[in-house]
Amino acid sequence: MNSKALPYLLLMPATLFLCVFFLYPFALVAFEAVTRDGAFTLDNFRTMAGSWKFPVTVRNTLLLAAIVVPIQLAMALLMASVVSQLESGRSAALYIFAIPLGISDLAAGLIWLAIFDQSGFLNTLLSSLGVVDRPIMFLGYQSKLTIFVAVALAEIWRATAIMMVILVAGMGLIPKEYHEAAEVFGAGPWKRFVCITLPLLRPSLQTAIILRVILAFEVFAVVAALGGTNLPVLMGETYNWQFTLQDRNVAAASALLILAISIGFTLFFLRVLRVPKEARI
Amino acid sequence: MSAVAEAPVAATADARKAGDWLLVATTILLCVWVLLPIYLLLVNALSSPDEVTGFPKRFFPSFDLGSLSFFINFAGVARALWNSVLVATLTMVLSIGFGAPAGYALSRFDFPGKGTFRFLVLMTRAFPLPLLALPLAVMFIRTGLDDTAIGLALVHTTLALPFAVLITFSLFSGIPVELEEAAWTLGCTRWQAFRKVILPLALPGIAASAVFAFTISWNEVFAAAVLTIENRTLTAFLLQSLGESPLYLKFAGGAALVVPALLFIFAVRKYLFAMWGIANR
Amino acid sequence: MKTMLKKVAGVALALSLAVDGAHAQQVLFWSTQARPVEETQKMRDEVLKGFDGPVDYQVAEDGPWLTRLQAELQAGSGTIGLLGGLHGDFSTVGAGLADLSGVDVGGVKVNEAYKKLGMLGTGEQKYMPWMQATFLMAANKQALQYLPAGVDLKAITYDQLIEWSKNIAEKTGSPKFGFPAGPKGLKHRFFEGFLYPSYTGSMVTKFRSAEAETAWNKFKELWQYTNPNSTNYAFMQEPLLSGEVWVAFDHVARLADAFNQKPDQFVAFPAPVGPAGRGFMPVVAGVAIPKTSPDADKAKALVAYMLKPETQIATLKATNFFPVVDVKLPDDVPASVKAFAPVIAAMTSAPDALPALPPMGLGDLGGKFNQVYTDSFERIVLGGEDVHGVLEEQAAALKAIIDQAKAPCWAPDKPSEGACPVE
Numbered sequence: 001m002n003s004k005a006l007p008y009l010l011l012m013p014a015t016l017f018l019c020v021f022f023l024y025p026f027a028l029v030a031f032e033a034v035t036r037d038g039a040f041t042l043d044n045f046r047t048m049a050g051s052w053k054f055p056v057t058v059r060n061t062l063l064l065a066a067i068v069v070p071i072q073l074a075m076a077l078l079m080a081s082v083v084s085q086l087e088s089g090r091s092a093a094l095y096i097f098a099i100p101l102g103i104s105d106l107a108a109g110l111i112w113l114a115i116f117d118q119s120g121f122l123n124t125l126l127s128s129l130g131v132v133d134r135p136i137m138f139l140g141y142q143s144k145l146t147i148f149v150a151v152a153l154a155e156i157w158r159a160t161a162i163m164m165v166i167l168v169a170g171m172g173l174i175p176k177e178y179h180e181a182a183e184v185f186g187a188g189p190w191k192r193f194v195c196i197t198l199p200l201l202r203p204s205l206q207t208a209i210i211l212r213v214i215l216a217f218e219v220f221a222v223v224a225a226l227g228g229t230n231l232p233v234l235m236g237e238t239y240n241w242q243f244t245l246q247d248r249n250v251a252a253a254s255a256l257l258i259l260a261i262s263i264g265f266t267l268f269f270l271r272v273l274r275v276p277k278e279a280r281i
Numbered sequence: 282m283s284a285v286a287e288a289p290v291a292a293t294a295d296a297r298k299a300g301d302w303l304l305v306a307t308t309i310l311l312c313v314w315v316l317l318p319i320y321l322l323l324v325n326a327l328s329s330p331d332e333v334t335g336f337p338k339r340f341f342p343s344f345d346l347g348s349l350s351f352f353i354n355f356a357g358v359a360r361a362l363w364n365s366v367l368v369a370t371l372t373m374v375l376s377i378g379f380g381a382p383a384g385y386a387l388s389r390f391d392f393p394g395k396g397t398f399r400f401l402v403l404m405t406r407a408f409p410l411p412l413l414a415l416p417l418a419v420m421f422i423r424t425g426l427d428d429t430a431i432g433l434a435l436v437h438t439t440l441a442l443p444f445a446v447l448i449t450f451s452l453f454s455g456i457p458v459e460l461e462e463a464a465w466t467l468g469c470t471r472w473q474a475f476r477k478v479i480l481p482l483a484l485p486g487i488a489a490s491a492v493f494a495f496t497i498s499w500n501e502v503f504a505a506a507v508l509t510i511e512n513r514t515l516t517a518f519l520l521q522s523l524g525e526s527p528l529y530l531k532f533a534g535g536a537a538l539v540v541p542a543l544l545f546i547f548a549v550r551k552y553l554f555a556m557w558g559i560a561n562r
Numbered sequence: 563m564k565t566m567l568k569k570v571a572g573v574a575l576a577l578s579l580a581v582d583g584a585h586a587q588q589v590l591f592w593s594t595q596a597r598p599v600e601e602t603q604k605m606r607d608e609v610l611k612g613f614d615g616p617v618d619y620q621v622a623e624d625g626p627w628l629t630r631l632q633a634e635l636q637a638g639s640g641t642i643g644l645l646g647g648l649h650g651d652f653s654t655v656g657a658g659l660a661d662l663s664g665v666d667v668g669g670v671k672v673n674e675a676y677k678k679l680g681m682l683g684t685g686e687q688k689y690m691p692w693m694q695a696t697f698l699m700a701a702n703k704q705a706l707q708y709l710p711a712g713v714d715l716k717a718i719t720y721d722q723l724i725e726w727s728k729n730i731a732e733k734t735g736s737p738k739f740g741f742p743a744g745p746k747g748l749k750h751r752f753f754e755g756f757l758y759p760s761y762t763g764s765m766v767t768k769f770r771s772a773e774a775e776t777a778w779n780k781f782k783e784l785w786q787y788t789n790p791n792s793t794n795y796a797f798m799q800e801p802l803l804s805g806e807v808w809v810a811f812d813h814v815a816r817l818a819d820a821f822n823q824k825p826d827q828f829v830a831f832p833a834p835v836g837p838a839g840r841g842f843m844p845v846v847a848g849v850a851i852p853k854t855s856p857d858a859d860k861a862k863a864l865v866a867y868m869l870k871p872e873t874q875i876a877t878l879k880a881t882n883f884f885p886v887v888d889v890k891l892p893d894d895v896p897a898s899v900k901a902f903a904p905v906i907a908a909m910t911s912a913p914d915a916l917p918a919l920p921p922m923g924l925g926d927l928g929g930k931f932n933q934v935y936t937d938s939f940e941r942i943v944l945g946g947e948d949v950h951g952v953l954e955e956q957a958a959a960l961k962a963i964i965d966q967a968k969a970p971c972w973a974p975d976k977p978s979e980g981a982c983p984v985e
Contacts, residue, residue: 010386011398014379014442021439022405025416029408052941075311082308089308095550096312099319101492102542104500106520107535111318114325114532118791119336119804121321127337134736135336140790141743141944157318165492166448168553169485173455189300203451211447214407228744228794229940236745238409243625245933246654246926255412262407266400330823334803355603411625418633422640506626507633510590510641511618519599521622524746526598527819528800534599 033252044253048241057232062261064148064223064233065216068155073209075156076163081193084171094168100161109225112154113139116226141230151231154222159215163208170204171197206273213269214262234258319539325529326536333529348533352519361518364430365499366541368514371434372441372498373491379438380445380490381483385475387446388453399447406443410436411503418507428509436504441494448493452486453479488552492545499542515541588616589860592630593646595693595847596881597621604880612876613867615860624651631655631852640854644861645689649846652689653682654926660851661686665862667869673886675919676846683923683969689848690865693874693883695814696844697751698905699831700798700821705730705738705808706829715831716908720760720780723809723834727787730808739788740807743939746796748813750932753939755843755918756811757781760836764975765918766982769960770953773838778942778949785943793944802828813845814902818882821898830901832909839916841974842909846920847883916974923969934960957984 036043048054079097086093100108115121116138123135138146174197182192198205220235234254242251325333326349327342352358387399417436418427426432456479464474480487505517516538523534596605602621610617622630627647634640635658645652645659652659663686676691701715708729709715713722727739743749754765761777762768789807798812799819810817811833821828833842849868851861867873874885875892882898884906891903909915921931938956941947961984971982 004392007386007390007392007395010382014383014402014446015398017379017435018401018405018439018442021417021435022408022413023401025413025420026408028416029412052937078307079311082304082311085304086308091550093308093312094553095547096315098492098546098550099315099543101496102499102546103319103539104502104516104520106502107322107539108318110531110535111322113794114321114338115318118789118806119334119338121338121340124337124340137790139794141793142790157314162493165489165553166451169448169489170451170455172485172553173452173482200455203454204448207447207451210403211406211444214403217407218409224745226794229944230793235409239411239625242412243628243929245929247930251412255409258409259404259407263404266403266407334800336804336806351599355599356606411629414626414629415633415636418630419637422633422637428641503626506622507630510592510620510630513620517626521626522597522599522602524597524623525797526600530599 029252030256032249033256036249044249045257047247048250048253048257051237053232053237057234057237060148060231061217061219061234064152064155064219065213068152068159069209069212069216071152071156072160072163072212075160076167076208079160079164080167080171081197083168097164098161100158101165103158105158105221106225108154108158109222112150112157112222113225116150139226139228141228144230147227147230151223151226154226155216155219158222159212162215163212166208166211167201167204170201174200202273206269209273210266210269213265217258217262217265234261322532322536322539325532328529330527330529333532348529349537351530352533352537357513357518358515361513361515362541364509364512365515367430368434368437368505369495369498369545371431372437373494375434375438376441376445376494377449377487377490380442381449381487383446384449384486385453385479387450389458399450402443402446405439410440410501414504414507417504421508428512430509430512433505433508433514434498436508437498437501438494440501441490441497444493444497445490448490449483449486452483456482485553488549492549492553495545496542499545500538588618589643589857589864590641591617591619591644591646591864592627592642593619593621594624594627594648594651595621595646595883597623601881605877609873609876609880612873613864615863617864627651628654631658634854635852638854640852641856642852643855643857644864645850645852646692647689647847647850649679649689649848649920650928650932652848652850653921653924653928655852656682656684656688656925658853659688660853660855660858661688662690662851662862662865663687665690665865667866670869670871670887672869676844676848676886679846679919679922680848689850690869691886692847692849692868693877693881694844694846694886695883696842696906696909697748697756697811697813697833698817698902698909699809699811699833700802700817701810701829701831702802702805702808703827703829708733715829716905718831718834720784720834720836724780724784724787727784727809731787737787737789738806738808739784740795740798740801740810741785741788741792742795742798742810742812742816743792743944744794744796748816749939750935751813751843751845752811753935754921754932756833756841757836759838759841759916759918759974760834761838763838763916766960766964766971767975767985769984770950770957771985774953775949777836778938778953781939782943782949814898814906815882818896818898818902821901822896825897825901828901830905832905832912835914839914840909840912841916841918843918843920845883846886919973921969922972924963924967927963927967930963931960934963960984 033044034040034042083090083094083097118135118137126132127135137143138150178196179192182196218235219233223231223233224236234257238251238254238258241247241254324340324342327344327346328339329343329345329347332339332343387395421427421432460478461474464478469477500516502516502520505514506521509517519534519538523531596602602619605619610619631642631645632655634642673691676694680687680689680691682688708726710722710725710729731737741749757777758765758774762771762773768774791806795801797816798807798810799817801807802810802820803823833840849865851858855861869887871887871889874887874889878884878899879895921928924931934956938952941952942949964984965981968981970980971978975982
């Protein structure tokens, strides 16, 4: 068997596929980002960055990702550990934890809006418990902090399952003997988690974190549902440029910015969570 | 001697009981966290229009099937449902078919271009699809792929491929190469070793990729709305209309969209743990 | 599992490639209007049933609608037979639309002003007016007790509206005026067609003027008594029904549900009067034929059908959009139509009525034009920035847009030679 050519042969279908269905349209759109009426220019980036909403937009996007992703990572690890340690009811628990995967982000925005709305479920609960006399306006434009918290909660609820499923799939391959041996030697559950599970989970961790971070910079539907015009994010502004303002060039520039940020973080995590060549069991 | 040995055993037995109790409590808490918003979605979907916009909200559905039956009778829903299932299945097949070999190549071989490929795969997820929809639609119209399930499935595969490649990569990385080598020494060809030894161990990864491919395709709206008109998927069909529909219909439609995806995850869940607890290393 | 997967794949592939050619004869009506599911259902079942031939009415949101159309125009061939959309939707793609001047509408009298709008500033009839709507005010009857003494709802002024909202806020403890300030709300139309003309008598020329600053300050005052959730609202019918809002301003199609569900609880009244008059803006929807339409003759027949009096009435019942042809309204119209029709008539024919038309001649800069007003609102009212400063900056942006499009003035501004000036 020709070992040298084999990897390339295995990669070829996927590569060709991506070239046709991603690189080609991407090249066309990226071209629009650096041209205007046919001439090469960086004006589109200047227009995008010069908009009065731009600093707030970037700040919101980065802040939201910085808060939501670590919490989700912790929760996903917790869920995966819980599932791995349960003896009975394991597949039921896994199924329940994975349910948010089937919910589109539009539906998730709708549900959480029904919770935080002025006439929503949270207010109903609070007034029936007598905690408040009058419904609280969680999503009013003056309470930017509450809106942010509501959006963070909704995003945590919606997207943790993404990381969890990846981690669960990876956890299954960690042999039970390692844990049993460590237990015999007196290691407590926390120590076992940190010294055995986490290191052996590295490839899955890398995948889960990178994918989640990339998706976090594209957050849009939930923010739009809960925050309206109060919490602009990069993706929302990109859509705005493209469809409302009819400016394809600036929209492409904005999308390239999202791509650049994602690339930056991806490279960072690829380095930090490197899977050493000898990391085989 | 036995008395000395019993004391730590008793201590660990107590610790284990407390640990068990903690485990159960955590599990229940997490399940409630995930299920409560879903329950609220169902409450709203099964309530009358008055109750959906009223305050205070009821926490029990009144089982008013008016909104849901409107959807079932809405012309074209059955057809759209079939289209969605078709496209999602094709996406699953294609993304695993292209992605698993690539994941295997990435995990087992070291070759120039490896990093670039992995990078390319990640980057396809970092660029917003709606901006790519225009060049893709033009390409599809010109090549006759327009308004077909396979055409849309190709676009969705672009979205799902990164998940398939990276998840299978992280799983193959966790399977020791010695297992394959052992199979080779026993007379298997490379392909046989892969099929009989590696594939069953990597089944959780394949299952996870299938779940992602299905749900990503199921929940995707924009490309579906642009690339399919007569053969609309359910998501495009409903979400294009639901954006401006009255609130009670939004919930009924949202609930209707969620159910098939949940059924799929239910069907696939046992494959996610196919190899757990099997200590035959 | 793998063999089963393979079998499923094979079957799926085969089925997907099976061409389904039954739709060759029908006209694909690709529209941004009548999007709510119930309206789409009615369009299919009641409005289009009478056409001679099958019609497939498909709706899409603005993004996919435009992308699909642009893709077909770029590719040079397509399946869309007839387009339905708002004036703003068509002004972006004017070049790709066929000339409809020769369409035989069977002697029906179509509103002349709207036909002129439909030319999009060119010599050809790019779209035919299809239906119209406007914006109104609606109030929960509970709010009427707080109305200042001697105020006639039909002639309410902005100052009276502010006082009324203040009374409601103080007496009930929370602000209950509502405004569609959400991302999908039509707030820019309020500023362009109602606030500006009522205070300055113009939309563009007096963008930065003393009267404009008064207008914004008055609105800031009104905003104090507005429900802060307004920045999430796109459809005022929902907060009206839930009681969060007692007095609201919105598009008739987005208020209709409240009147249809609880006709006895709400009352409709015209937009308020300002120092310069009663500004109002109609919303014009039209039908157009893309140059890539597979069967232009069938599409033209469909255009004529849509303008028939019976079809116009059926459309009114389905979408709450009013006819653009001379037709008498029957009695079996929904409660919302019954409530709105006299108010609209009163508003449009009042002596101080100041009609403002949607922007003309801006091409694909229409979105940026609207953004000038939206940004002004967000910065002045939401952000609390200095009115004068914001208007200066936004006026510069406005001037740049108008100059680039070389668009002459339109109502309510006086006609101009060349690009509309921003004073």
